[in-house]
Amino acid sequence: MNTDPDLTASLREPATREAIASAIRDDVLDGNLRPGDRLPEPMLAERFGVSRVPVREALSQLQSEGFVNLERYKGATVSGASRADALEVMQVRRGLEVFGARLAAERLGGDFADDLRLVTESGTRAERSKQHHQVPPLVMRFHSLVAAASGNQELSRTLEHTLRRIAWVFDRNVENRADRCWRDHTAIAGAILDGSPVQAGYLMDEHVKKDEDLVRALL
Structure with missing residues (x-):
């Protein structure tokens, strides 16, 4: 069976901060994630096959863009204003x-x-x-x-x-x-x-x- 080398590489290489941020951003824009939805770091780390470090960096980036709210002890949630603003x-x-x-x-x-x-x-x-x-x-x-x-x-x-x-x-x-x-x-x-x-x-x-x-x- 022939295997797409690009697909093989993507499966072998861990997701980057930018790739994680892009995927979450698209979920927000497409309506798959709604305002107020929680974004637990462990769940995201498992989803993307990475440690919590790139997940935390991606969430910080999305906060600066207005897509995510980060609160101490509460974690990350989808911002209610990200699309409206x-x-x-x-x-x-x-x-x-x-x-x-x-x-x-x-x-x-x-x-x-x-x-x-x-x-x-x-x-x-x-x-x-x-x-x-x-x-x-x-x-x-x-x-x-x-x-x-x-x-x-x-x-x-x-x-x-x-x-x-x-x-x-x-x-x-x-x-x-x-x-x-x-x-x-x-x-x-x-x-x-x-x-x-x-x-x-x-x-x-x-x-x-x-x-x-x-x-x-x-x-």
Whole structure:
């Protein structure tokens, strides 16, 4: 009998923190886990075949994204506000990202110009070669770089936290979004590097609106 090597490897290798967080996040978004449901660490550790350490790390990540509540002595439960607040967080993110893109364009990318070029090239290569698993972290890297290129450290810190809360958006429907996503990123980076604040802000606004539409479809 032939065995799929990828499946064999996945069965042999323990789940990572990111994989555990992604699975729980999907269960929440798909309605398999409801607000108030308990998430006992021993049960999750058994489910994913790992120790409690990566489970605890995954739950901490999900807490920062708003999907999980962690209480001392009570453990983890699914947040009642994680889905309802998602769109509001996305709207806050849009204002921050548009402002950041404009500031970054005024500085022509500053010290992060080369990094912006490299990440857009990496994303385009990943999309063309259909390496879709590489796309979400590259998306996060791109948006973090735009914030850093703004030169406004407070904006960068605030946006970094906001992006962590909505990182799950970039994991959904990756195959259908990758090509469009990197066309957007390439255009935004081009406007920033050309020193065109109005265009950079407009393109970022249009780009983030698409993610808001995706959130609406998930709610």
